[in-house]
Amino acid sequence: MPRPLTRAQALQNQAFLRALARTGNAREAARAVGAHRALFTRRRAKHPAFAAEWDAALALAHAALARGEEGAPGRVVRTANGRLQLRRTLASSLTREHEQRFLAALSASANVRLSAAAAGFSHSAFYLRARANPAFAREWRLALKEGYQRVEAALLASWREDSHRDDAWRHNAPPEMPPMTPNQALQLLYLHQKAVLNQDEPPHLKRRRGECADAYSFRLAAMYRARQARDREAFRVAEAARLSRGEGPYWQDGAPDLPDLAQVKGWSKADPAKPPHDETRALFGGWRLNDWDGARG
Numbered sequence: 001m002p003r004p005l006t007r008a009q010a011l012q013n014q015a016f017l018r019a020l021a022r023t024g025n026a027r028e029a030a031r032a033v034g035a036h037r038a039l040f041t042r043r044r045a046k047h048p049a050f051a052a053e054w055d056a057a058l059a060l061a062h063a064a065l066a067r068g069e070e071g072a073p074g075r076v077v078r079t080a081n082g083r084l085q086l087r088r089t090l091a092s093s094l095t096r097e098h099e100q101r102f103l104a105a106l107s108a109s110a111n112v113r114l115s116a117a118a119a120g121f122s123h124s125a126f127y128l129r130a131r132a133n134p135a136f137a138r139e140w141r142l143a144l145k146e147g148y149q150r151v152e153a154a155l156l157a158s159w160r161e162d163s164h165r166d167d168a169w170r171h172n173a174p175p176e177m178p179p180m181t182p183n184q185a186l187q188l189l190y191l192h193q194k195a196v197l198n199q200d201e202p203p204h205l206k207r208r209r210g211e212c213a214d215a216y217s218f219r220l221a222a223m224y225r226a227r228q229a230r231d232r233e234a235f236r237v238a239e240a241a242r243l244s245r246g247e248g249p250y251w252q253d254g255a256p257d258l259p260d261l262a263q264v265k266g267w268s269k270a271d272p273a274k275p276p277h278d279e280t281r282a283l284f285g286g287w288r289l290n291d292w293d294g295a296r297g
Helices: 007-023 026-032 037-046 048-068 096-109 112-119 123-132 134-158 182-196 213-244 289-296
Strands: 076-078 084-086
Touching: 007 026, 007 037, 007 048, 007 213, 026 037, 037 048, 048 096, 048 112, 048 134, 096 112, 096 123, 096 134, 112 123, 123 134
Parallel strands: none
Antiparallel strands: 076 084
16 A cells, blocks of 8 residues: 655645646646656556546546537537537547547546547437447446546545545634624533533434433444544544654654574573583474474373
8 A cells, every 4th residue: 555645745736636637738737836747657656546536637628628629510619699509419420539538538537428528529429329339338338437436446535534635724824713702602612512522422322212221332332433433533644644744654763673683592591401502403492303302202
């Protein structure tokens, strides 16, 4: 498993993805954020979720570029009265290059309309092609499955405690506190005291009227597991902060102080009456093999 990205790296990736969705060129997007393209390609190779977001940003860029070319068949055009209109394209005008572009975008975004726009045609044209061509329909299903899995992986990665996706507010100065009376301040403190101090019991774990002891014991066990999960989450957040500061994981604070392994001997000194070990004889667990045979006899 690759090392989680630091907050600075996550913010840099987000800026790169925004520029990539706008330009459709990885080199230009990297130059826009003041970095080299190789930096992001290495991260793409190590982080599958970032690779999925990269491909989805390219699909968005291609769709935007395709919509910008007015008059092309199956694309968004502007009519004489100035209104935008999506003109339908016949399936017979689709080429293999358009099909491959549609499938590539679909495998990255799992979005049929976006992929069709990225290929420069309406989504109805590809539906017609799928009904007429079983091979293309099969590749459609495979591309959609791959896109679903990649979007799911990117979503799960964004939910991790060390993703730095939603923690921007914690690294900025808070806004000014709105004016309130002492009575309002006391009411706010009373309403949120248990939640902030971790003293509240989840509503579904409170003992209900007529609840048996077994059910209540199950609820207490569930509360314990929830607290354990909260502690693990706090640990992961702390570790992400350590990594963002460049301190490294807690198990890499220092190498253990080991003695010289050449000083370690396998001969047991429990019995001082034993003669010294003969270096030409093999040992088994601190015993001479002859001694072991004699003990067995």
